[in-house]
Amino acid sequence: MKTLFVVCALLIVAGCSGDNDSTQPISLAPSIDQGVYGQVDFWEGNFMPMPYPENPDGGITPVSRTIFFYEKTTFSDVVPEGYGTFYSEIKTNLIATTESGTDGRYEISLPPGEYSVFVRENDLYYANGSDGEGYIWLVTVPQGETTEFVIEITHAAYF
Numbered sequence: 001m002k003t004l005f006v007v008c009a010l011l012i013v014a015g016c017s018g019d020n021d022s023t024q025p026i027s028l029a030p031s032i033d034q035g036v037y038g039q040v041d042f043w044e045g046n047f048m049p050m051p052y053p054e055n056p057d058g059g060i061t062p063v064s065r066t067i068f069f070y071e072k073t074t075f076s077d078v079v080p081e082g083y084g085t086f087y088s089e090i091k092t093n094l095i096a097t098t099e100s101g102t103d104g105r106y107e108i109s110l111p112p113g114e115y116s117v118f119v120r121e122n123d124l125y126y127a128n129g130s131d132g133e134g135y136i137w138l139v140t141v142p143q144g145e146t147t148e149f150v151i152e153i154t155h156a157a158y159f
Helices: 002-014
Strands: 035-046 058-062 066-071 078-080 086-090 094-099 105-109 113-121 124-126 138-141 146-148 151-158
Touching (some): 035 113, 066 105, 094 105, 113 151, 138 146
Parallel strands (some): 035 146, 035 151
Antiparallel strands (some): 035 105, 066 113, 078 086, 113 138
């Protein structure tokens, strides 16, 4: 009984619940002073009805991916491939790349500015969001600060 209590206490302190629900915000502080950090999550399966996690048919898994930070990019700056979240070419300047670990986490030092974020999915670029003003998956890095940006890859999920 003592062992079970110690294990449960360690899980609570570590922030683990035993299920693989990575939708929770990342609470670990980044080791960088300025830039972007976060996690890459792959969503797969049925997420209806919302809100998840009441539905057990969908799963969210942290994944390793190459992450690209481009100059602010609009839909006229990319070559779409298939439906709207995949691109074969990005015509703005690439600023930096990084890799997420097998736990999905990543961080990258970047100068202050606004960047469009893409991830590599097979041979294509993937980005599933915009800012409402035509910029693709935009993240802002203020001077001397870090910004958390959780990347949700949802092309294999349905809602």
